[in-house]
Structure formats: C-alpha cells, structure tokens
Amino acid sequence: MELHPIWNDYPQLQPELTQTLELMEKSIQLKNEPVKKALLEMIGAGGKLLRPAYQLLFSQFGPEKDRQKAIALAAAIEMLHTATLIHDDIVDDASLRRNLPTIRAEFDNNTAVYAGDYLFVTCFKLMSDYTGSLRSLQKNAVSMEKILSGELGQMEDHYNLAITVDEYLANISGKTAELFALSCSAGAFESGTSQLFAKNVSDIGHNIGMAFQIVDDILDYTQPRAEIGKPVLKDVRQGIYTLPLIYALQTEVKQLTPLLEKKELMTEDDTQKVYQLVNELDGVNKAQQLANRYTKKALKRIDNLPNNPENTKIILQQLTQTLLTRTN
Amino acid sequence: MELHPIWNDYPQLQPELTQTLELMEKSIQLKNEPVKKALLEMIGAGGKLLRPAYQLLFSQFGPEKDRQKAIALAAAIEMLHTATLIHDDIVDDASLRRNLPTIRAEFDNNTAVYAGDYLFVTCFKLMSDYTGSLRSLQKNAVSMEKILSGELGQMEDHYNLAITVDEYLANISGKTAELFALSCSAGAFESGTSQLFAKNVSDIGHNIGMAFQIVDDILDYTQPRAEIGKPVLKDVRQGIYTLPLIYALQTEVKQLTPLLEKKELMTEDDTQKVYQLVNELDGVNKAQQLANRYTKKALKRIDNLPNNPENTKIILQQLTQTLLTRTN
Numbered sequence: 026m027e028l029h030p031i032w033n034d035y036p037q038l039q040p041e042l043t044q045t046l047e048l049m050e051k052s053i054q055l056k057n058e059p060v061k062k063a064l065l066e067m068i069g070a071g072g073k074l075l076r077p078a079y080q081l082l083f084s085q086f087g088p089e090k091d092r093q094k095a096i097a098l099a100a101a102i103e104m105l106h107t108a109t110l111i112h113d114d115i116v117d118d119a120s121l122r123r124n125l126p127t128i129r130a131e132f133d134n135n136t137a138v139y140a141g142d143y144l145f146v147t148c149f150k151l152m153s154d155y156t157g158s159l160r161s162l163q164k165n166a167v168s169m170e171k172i173l174s175g176e177l178g179q180m181e182d183h184y185n186l187a188i189t190v191d192e193y194l195a196n197i198s199g200k201t202a203e204l205f206a207l208s209c210s211a212g213a214f215e216s217g218t219s220q221l222f223a224k225n226v227s228d229i230g231h232n233i234g235m236a237f238q239i240v241d242d243i244l245d246y247t248q249p250r251a252e253i254g255k256p257v258l259k260d261v262r263q264g265i266y267t268l269p270l271i272y273a274l275q276t277e278v279k280q281l282t283p284l285l286e287k288k289e290l291m292t293e294d295d296t297q298k299v300y301q302l303v304n305e306l307d308g309v310n311k312a313q314q315l316a317n318r319y320t321k322k323a324l325k326r327i328d329n330l331p332n333n334p335e336n337t338k339i340i341l342q343q344l345t346q347t348l349l350t351r352t353n
Numbered sequence: 354m355e356l357h358p359i360w361n362d363y364p365q366l367q368p369e370l371t372q373t374l375e376l377m378e379k380s381i382q383l384k385n386e387p388v389k390k391a392l393l394e395m396i397g398a399g400g401k402l403l404r405p406a407y408q409l410l411f412s413q414f415g416p417e418k419d420r421q422k423a424i425a426l427a428a429a430i431e432m433l434h435t436a437t438l439i440h441d442d443i444v445d446d447a448s449l450r451r452n453l454p455t456i457r458a459e460f461d462n463n464t465a466v467y468a469g470d471y472l473f474v475t476c477f478k479l480m481s482d483y484t485g486s487l488r489s490l491q492k493n494a495v496s497m498e499k500i501l502s503g504e505l506g507q508m509e510d511h512y513n514l515a516i517t518v519d520e521y522l523a524n525i526s527g528k529t530a531e532l533f534a535l536s537c538s539a540g541a542f543e544s545g546t547s548q549l550f551a552k553n554v555s556d557i558g559h560n561i562g563m564a565f566q567i568v569d570d571i572l573d574y575t576q577p578r579a580e581i582g583k584p585v586l587k588d589v590r591q592g593i594y595t596l597p598l599i600y601a602l603q604t605e606v607k608q609l610t611p612l613l614e615k616k617e618l619m620t621e622d623d624t625q626k627v628y629q630l631v632n633e634l635d636g637v638n639k640a641q642q643l644a645n646r647y648t649k650k651a652l653k654r655i656d657n658l659p660n661n662p663e664n665t666k667i668i669l670q671q672l673t674q675t676l677l678t679r680t681n
Contacts, residue, residue, distance in 0.1 A: 054498070055505060057502070057505040060505050112466050112467070134462065136505070136508060138443050139444070140505065141470075142437075142470075142473065143501040145470065145473055146501055149493075149494045149497075150498060159487065162487075163482060165481075167478065169477075170474050170475065173467055173471040174382070174384055174385070177383060177468065180463065
C-alpha cells in the first residue's frame with residue numbers, strides 16, 4: 026500500500042494518511058471474499074486522499090488533540106468518497122478507475138450497487154463510533170443529502186447544449202465542493218473550534234473543491250488518455266458538458282453543435298475535433314482562470330487563519346496551490 | 354395516501370402509521386422534480402409498513418412517551434427499507450413494485466442508484482435529528498452492515514443448485530430478519546427499556562422476520578401473478594433459489610435440475626413446471642412448517658412480555674399470526 030506521489034513533498038502528513046488507509050482497510054469486513062478483495066484493492070490503489078488530508082490539517086486548529094478520532098473521521102470521509110465513486114462508475118458506465126478495473130467492470134453493476142452501499146454504511150459506522158456528537162452526524166447527513174440531490178440534479182442537465190456556467194457551478198458545488206467543505210469543517214469542528222471558525226473553514230473547503238473540480242474537468246481537455254487513467258471525453262459522449270466546453274460553446278456554437286448532437290454515436294474523430302475546438306476557442310484558458318479565482322479566494326482565507334499550529338497554514342497553502350497546477 | 358388494507362383491523366395503529374408516511378414524504382427534498390414525484394408515489398403506494406408498525410408497538414414498552422421521536426425513527430426505518438428496495442430492483446432487473454413501475458424502469462438504473470442513496474442518507478438524517486443517543490446510530494449502522502454483507506453474500510449463491518437450507522437461512526437472516534430485529538429493538542431501546550429487554554425484543558423481531566421472508570418466498574409458488582404484483586418465478590430464472598425449491602431439490606433432484614440449468618433461458622413453460630414440481634414435491638408445505646416454527650417462537654416470547662401497556666401484546670400476537678397466513 027503506497028501513498029499517492031503527491032504526498033512525497035509532505036513527509037509530515039504521511040504517517041496519519043497511512044493510518045487512515047489502514048483503518049479503512051480494517052473496516053471492510055465482508056464474507057464475500059472477491060468483493061472484499063476488490064474493495065481493498067481500490068482503497069490501496071493510491072487515491073489522492075485529499076479529503077482526509079484537508080480534514081486532518083484543519084483538525085490541528087482546535088484544542089482537542091485526539092488523533093485517533095481525527096484519523097477515524099478522515100477514514101469515514103474517504104469511505105464516503107469511495108462509495109460515491111463506485112456508484113458514479115455505474116452511472117458513467119466506467120471501466121477504469123485509478124488504472125484498475127472498476128467494481129462494476131470486474132463484477133457487475135449489481136455488485137457495485139451493494140458494494141457502494143456497504144461503504145456508505147461503513148462511513149456512518151466509523152462516524153458514530155468515533156464522533157463525539159450527534160451534531161457532526163447531522164452535518165454529515167445534510168452534506169450527503171446535498172451531494173446526492175446535486176447528482177440527481179445534474180442528471181437533468183445531460184445533453185443540455187444550453188447549460189450555463191451558473192448551472193455548471195451549481196452542479197459541481199453539490200457534486201464535489203460540498204464534500205471538500207464537509208471534510209474541512211468537520212476536521213475543525215470535531216477538534217473543538219467554534220462554530221464560526223468551522224463555518225469559515227467550510228467556505229475555504231468549498232472554494233478548494235470548486236477549483237479542484239474545474240481543474241479535473243480541464244484535464245479531460247489537456248491530458249492524453251494514458252496519464253489520467255480514463256478514456257478521453259467519454260463524459261461528452263454521455264452528455265456531460267463541463268466548463269471548458271461550456272465556455273467554448275459560448276464563443277462559437279456552430280462547429281460544436283453538430284458534433285455534440287450525435288450524442289453517444291460520436292466517433293473518436295468527433296471527440297478529437299471537440300477536444301481541439303475547446304482548446305482553440307479558449308475554453309480551457311477561461312476555465313483555468315476561474316479555477317485560479319477559486320484558489321485565490323481559498324488562499325486568502327487560509328492566510329487569515331491563526332499561525333498556530335506552526336506550519337499548518339503553510340502546508341495548506343502549498344497543497345492548495347499544487348492542486349491548481351496538477352496534471353493528473 | 355392510503356394505508357395498506359392490513360391495517361383495517363388495527364384502527365388504533367392507523368394515526369401513527371399515517372404520521373410516519375407524512376414525515377417520510379416531508380423528508381424528501383429534491384430539486385429533481387420527476388425523481389421526487391416518483392419517490393413520493395412509491396412511498397404513497399401502500400407498502401405494508403410492517404417495520405415501522407413493529408417499531409411503534411415495541412416503543413410502547415419503555416417509560417419514555419415521546420411519540421414524535423418514535424414516529425421519526427419509524428419513518429427512518431421505513432426509509433432505509435425503501436432505499437434497499439430501490440437498489441434491489443436494480444439488482445433484480447425488476448419492472449414492477451407495488452403495482453407501480455420501479456424507479457429503474459420509469460427512469461433508469463442510474464437514477465435508481467442515486468435515488469436509493471438519497472433515501473439511505475435521509476434515513477440517517479432522520480435518525481441523527483431525532484435519536485437521543487449515538488448508541489442507537491451505532492446499532493443501526495451495525496445492522497445495515499449485516500444487511501449489505503448479507504446481500505453481497507447472497508450474490509455468491511446465485512445458480513447454486515447445492516445451496517443448503519442453512520445457507521438460505523443465513524442469507525435471509527441478513528437480508529430480511531436483521532431489519533425486523535432492528536426495528537423491534539430500536540423501538541424498545543429508544544423508549545427507554547433496558548438493554549436486556551431490547552435484546553429479547555431483537556430476537557422476537559428476528560423470528561418474525563425469518564417467518565416473513567419464508568412466507569414471501571412461499572407466495573412465489575402459491576400465488577398467480579396478478580395478486581402479488583410481480584412476475585412469477587423471475588427469481589428462479591435469475592438463479593435465486595428459495596426455501597420451497599431447496600426442499601423440493603432435496604426430495605427429487607432429477608426433474609428439476611435440467612430445467613434450472615437453463616438459467617435465464619428458462620421458458621414460461623419451464624418455470625410453470627418448476628412451480629408445479631415444487632408444490633408436488635412438498636417444498637411449499639415444508640417451507641410453511643418452518644415459517645410456522647419461527648412464528649411460534651416469536652409468539653411464545655411475546656407472550657412472556659409484560660401486560661402493560663394494555664393491548665400491545667395482543668396486537669403484536671394478532672399481527673404476527675396474520676403475517677403467517679397472508680396471501681400477498
């Protein structure tokens with residue numbers, strides 16, 4: 026089990042992230058051995074662990090120093106994230122994730138449904154075992170409600186050529202930013218910070234999450250297939266139009282529309298043309314600028330946090346900046 | 354919104370069951386209107402509400418008389434049950450439920466995945482909003498873990514002609530009896546009974562649940578299609594072999610095996626023959642006898658409960674007896 030290379034630059038975070046992974050593994054108690062094995066492989070396959078990392082970092086700000094609890098909550102959040110990935114892979118008909126076959130591809134959709142459900146439950150089990158308060162569970166439930174309501178909302182926008190930037194932002198706010206906001210604020214709040222402090226941290230997490238998802242969507246239009254471990258522009262074929270494409274459509278609709286209207290019948294040539302047009306029409310650049318703005322907002326707020334504990338602010342800034350320029 | 358006719362004989366339970374349904378409806382807050390409508394229709398379509406009913410009945414035994422809380426927990430349990438039904442319908446490729454199109458049939462599997470997830474979360478939200486203790490949430494999480502571990506375990510037994518009665522009982526213990534046990538024990542415990550009392554009530558719930566599932570499986574071999582609102586012996590085609598068939602296979606394997614080995618290629622004629630053979634080979638009778646035994650065990654334990662509150666014991670006995678002889 027190895028950590029993602031992103032953590033090579035942060036040796037001080039490695040021990041707790043490793044413990045987070047170990048606790049996740051220990052929590053998978055299934056009689057169905059093949060499914061158990063696949064879940065363990067997925068967990069061990071080097072996901073970025075960004076949500077637990079932010080949670081652990083923000084848990085440094087409160088007076089409470091129970092690291093076992095902080096690690097358990099970090100594991101719970103990553104478990105929740107993994108559950109949504111497994112269910113997302115069903116919905117997206119995906120066959121690769123972290124360069125491994127997805128659960129639905131290795132087994133079938135049916136196994137993936139229950140395997141995702143199982144991780145959802147494990148998340149709640151970890152939370153109810155380790156959290157000190159019902160209040161955190163309530164917040165967690167409210168966030169998950171927003172996330173799923175967002176996922177269901179997004180499905181209404183499939184193949185919507187008229188989707189606006191605001192609609193896209195609302196979708197990713199529910200789909201991605203909410204879980205970053207929860208990770209950050211739960212880290213702070215459970216370590217005993219004030220509600221007000223946790224709310225501020227929640228906003229920081231929201232901005233980090235927005236930037237993260239926009240960069241993720243940009244990578245579809247800038248990286249060749251092998252490097253991101255998933256097929257290029259599969260989303261577009263499935264009617265998921267993200268920010269670079271939305272900006273490109275605002276500039277010039279004529280060349281893109283006939284290609285996109287082929288829907289799942291788009292050929293490799295068609296998606297290549299979309300890929301090229303989105304870059305030429307400045308969609309990638311404009312999206313990058315918006316990601317920059319979200320990152321800047323986050324960095325500014327992080328800068329206003331207390332300097333104690335030492336280094337935590339600097340790590341938060343460095344990590345948040347790194348996410349903006351990542352290539353995978 | 355009407356209650357299932359089973360409650361016509363229990364006028365004293367009707368007000369709280371109606372409030373349970375109303376709270377469930379109020380808890381569905383989705384921006385995606387078509388999905389929201391479908392979920393509300395499913396909830397309103399007259400499910401039996403057995404789990405909330407048992408929870409509400411057993412919540413009479415403790416000193417605490419907060420009925421709003423009891424109703425909220427009943428709604429949470431039924432929400433959890435509904436979530437598993439939606440995901441089960443994906444796995445079973447089912448098109449009808451309660452004589453309505455299933456979510457996966459009316460929309461698609463993708464919507465059903467997230468819609469089920471959403472109800473899972475709503476269950477936890479209700480529980481964390483209304484329960485008094487983390488202890489209950491822990492128990493709830495442990496039960497859900499068993500349920501999903503059971504569902505995943507059962508998938509390994511598909512098309513297993515050598516499946517034993519014990520393996521079948523282990524499967525339905527996880528799949529069905531666990532949630533009945535949780536409903537009953539959570540009802541008691543949250544009303545302030547002792548742990549010991551709640552444990553006894555959990556065993557009662559387990560026995561009721563075992564009998565319930567066996568009767569459910571018997572109905573596939575005794576009821577014509579229209580009355581149960583789902584296609585006859587679809588399960589068999591999908592490799593799910595239940596108690597009546599398992600008993601029949603123990604008596605006489607030669608006639609059944611070649612039919613079952615056709616798997617999903619079984620014709621209507623084939624399933625009709627299986628249906629007939631299971632009845633002729635005494636599979637239905639033997640299964641009925643085992644269901645009787647579980648019901649008897651439950652009734653005996655119920656008989657040992659305190660007589661206070663008045664009538665609760667009698668209602669529990671009457672309801673449990675009714676489930677044994679139901680025809681839908």
